[in-house]
Amino acid sequence: MPRTAIYHTTVHWKGEHRGYVRMGNGPEMDFSAPPDAHGHAGVLTPEDAFVAAVNTCVMMMFLWSAERFKVDLVSYECRAEGMKLIELDRTELFTQVVLRPRIVARSDAPGQEGTLKRLRRALESAVKYSLVANSIKSRLVLEPEIEIVPQAMNTTG
């Protein structure tokens, strides 16, 4: 298995503060800066793309790790918030990204503690093995809400 891989995107200027991005995996779209930074509303921004990169990568890794931990997943939704800091020299950085996943899983195991533990470990592993989460220098904060529901009743017969 090769130990390195390359992913690519291409951007070009469309005039004013607008651009167009082609992603290596196919999608193409307009982008701009946020409106409060002389950009335009309604299109992708680098800030959103950064937060989305963390959020989507952790989710995809979670789907994998939940399978490996044999978690019977019902739903996953996660709001991610990136906090920007403007430094004294006017440079800017995302100091932290907060992930608030709401996860529902099924289990009929008594006490549910085993399922909860496996789910929490799956989430920790998702962050640990997420390529993007592993690559950023922002602090990553996990604030999960987890719900375990019983297996659906068999209604046949």
Added chain:
Amino acid sequence: MTRDPNDDLELTIDKFMFRFPKRLRYSEAGLWIQQEDSLLRMGMSDFAQQRNGDIAFATLTPAGTPVDVDDEIASIETVKVNMSLPSPVKGKIVEVNLLLQESPELINQEPYGRGWMVIMQPEDLTQDLGRLMTAEAYSRLARQQAEAELKP
């Protein structure tokens, strides 16, 4: 299982550090083996556990099972891989670590302590111990394996 950190060999490769207690013996498959009178306690080496990732499940061959050399004594499912751990000796499994059913992460957290896997009664202790590697020899093997993997 108390230990003195000064009795560990430490191997640093890239950004990773691996510990190998000198009092133990090791198998090529990445098991550590500790003699306890006529029995052998076994677990996964620090190198093997770090290299294979977060452990989700550890299924141990039950106590009472006779095993030959290379028979499976444990199967491990990590976030990244499934692996089978072969017995380095011929004998019988006399005890398994029941803690690993609920807490397989102990193998990652305390590979030489509460993460032990099985205790075996070997058929020929002297011969078996002679076949196993010292910490120094296993450390050299671990370095070779790691460097082979790191090659571009």
